[in-house]
Amino acid sequence: SDPGLVERAAAAKAALGDRVFVLGHHYQRDEVIQFADVTGDSFKLAREAAARPDAEFIVFCGVHFMAESADILTTDAQRVVLPDLAAGCSMADMAVLEQVEQCWDLLSDLGIADDVVPVTYMNSSADIKGFVGRNGGVVCTSSNAKRALDWAYAQGEKVPGADAKQSATKVLFLPDQHLGRNTAVLEMGYSLDDCVLYDPHKPNGGLTDQQLRDAKMILWRGHCSVHGRFTLENVQAVRQQVPGVNILVHPECRHEVVTAADYVGSTEYIIKKLDAAEPGSAWAVGTELNLVRRLAAAHPDKQVMFLEKTVCYCSTMNRIDLPHLVWALEELVAGRVPNQITVDPDTAHHARVALDQMLALP
Ligand code: CIZ
Numbered sequence: 096s097d098p099g100l101v102e103r104a105a106a107a108k109a110a111l112g113d114r115v116f117v118l119g120h121h122y123q124r125d126e127v128i129q130f131a132d133v134t135g136d137s138f139k140l141a142r143e144a145a146a147r148p149d150a151e152f153i154v155f156c157g158v159h160f161m162a163e164s165a166d167i168l169t170t171d172a173q174r175v176v177l178p179d180l181a182a183g184c185s186m187a188d189m190a191v192l193e194q195v196e197q198c199w200d201l202l203s204d205l206g207i208a209d210d211v212v213p214v215t216y217m218n219s220s221a222d223i224k225g226f227v228g229r230n231g232g233v234v235c236t237s238s239n240a241k242r243a244l245d246w247a248y249a250q251g252e253k254v255p256g257a258d259a260k261q262s263a264t265k266v267l268f269l270p271d272q273h274l275g276r277n278t279a280v281l282e283m284g285y286s287l288d289d290c291v292l293y294d295p296h297k298p299n300g301g302l303t304d305q306q307l308r309d310a311k312m313i314l315w316r317g318h319c320s321v322h323g324r325f326t327l328e329n330v331q332a333v334r335q336q337v338p339g340v341n342i343l344v345h346p347e348c349r350h351e352v353v354t355a356a357d358y359v360g361s362t363e364y365i366i367k368k369l370d371a372a373e374p375g376s377a378w379a380v381g382t383e384l385n386l387v388r389r390l391a392a393a394h395p396d397k398q399v400m401f402l403e404k405t406v407c408y409c410s411t412m413n414r415i416d417l418p419h420l421v422w423a424l425e426e427l428v429a430g431r432v433p434n435q436i437t438v439d440p441d442t443a444h445h446a447r448v449a450l451d452q453m454l455a456l457p
């Protein structure tokens with residue numbers, strides 16, 4: 096990256112000292128990651144932000160929903176900055192509060208809303224987390240999705256007269272259909288037929304009333320535009336080309352990809368798996384490309400490759416580049432707070448309930 100910009104970022108960070116704390120998501124560019132005080136997935140970064148009450152400014156190098164979570168979990172005095180406001184997440188944008196409320200109204204009209212526990216993936220707006228908190232649900236990440244779903248289904252035992260095993264509970268899983276389906280089917284013994292796909296753009300979600308009544312898992316029709324690109328053909332091709340290859344993918348990948356892979360897990364799991372891998376072993380990794388490249392560089396003794404051949408960055412993550420980071424830091428040095436992300440107090444309160452419920456999972 097531009098040496099002038101590197102110097103400017105370093106100088107601005109030094110001038111701010113402990114007043115600023117820079118968080119870097121694993122999918123960020125190298126040029127940005129070099130200035131992160133800590134790197135992690137969205138969950139780890141939210142916790143790191145909450146653990147720095149003395150930092151006046153949290154500069155979040157990641158996407159919008161992550162900065163919102165940081166604002167919810169930090170003190171009122173702290174300010175969260177997103178270096179480019181256009182760094183959103185297409186998956187989070189696939190669940191809009193109005194649509195989710197419409198779905199909930201439909202479930203109420205069918206008389207089943209009381210049996211449904213809403214669960215949202217961390218990758219959702221603060222509005223959606225607030226909705227989930229208001230309606231007795233929980234947030235989850237890709238590393239605790241099974242625990243969150245176990246908890247959600249167990250809420251049925253609280254319904255008077257319900258048999259624990261045949262409890263009336265259903266889950267409405269937002270917004271990533273793949274994480275919901277993969278967890279329910281591969282980790283919890285539900286069948287594909289127990290899951291239905293609710294499409295917010297179709298009347299009745301594109302489902303019959305009976306399908307909604309019978310479902311154990313109502314999956315919101317959302318997906319990640321990066322992880323959703325990996326295909327079964329990618330898996331088959333790499334197995335043919337690299338005998339003995341281990342295929343390691345994120346649970347945001349499609350069901351048939353996850354089923355065909357050798358290992359599936361969150362970003363932190365993927366990192367640990369490669370750390371523990373034998374020298375000389377071969378790994379095809381199905382996740383965001385900035386991370387896969389860094390992992391390949393960090394493990395020269397192993398063959399670490401990308402599961403897909405065409406370039407596959409997360410375009411919104413990549414919007415945070417060094418010029419944006421320099422601009423944000425220099426604004427802070429000048430006494431201005433650029434691109435502050437705030438969540439209104441009522442939404443933040445209910446979102447926090449759903450986040451705290453996640454933190455309290457056994
Ligand atoms: O796909 C993403 O954006 C992920 C895995 C985010 C995160 O850190 O949980």
Ligand code: SF4
Pocket residue numbers: 122158183184185186187218319320321322383409410411412
């Ligand atoms: Fe959203 Fe996917 Fe990008 Fe993550 S990788 S920020 S889920 S679009």
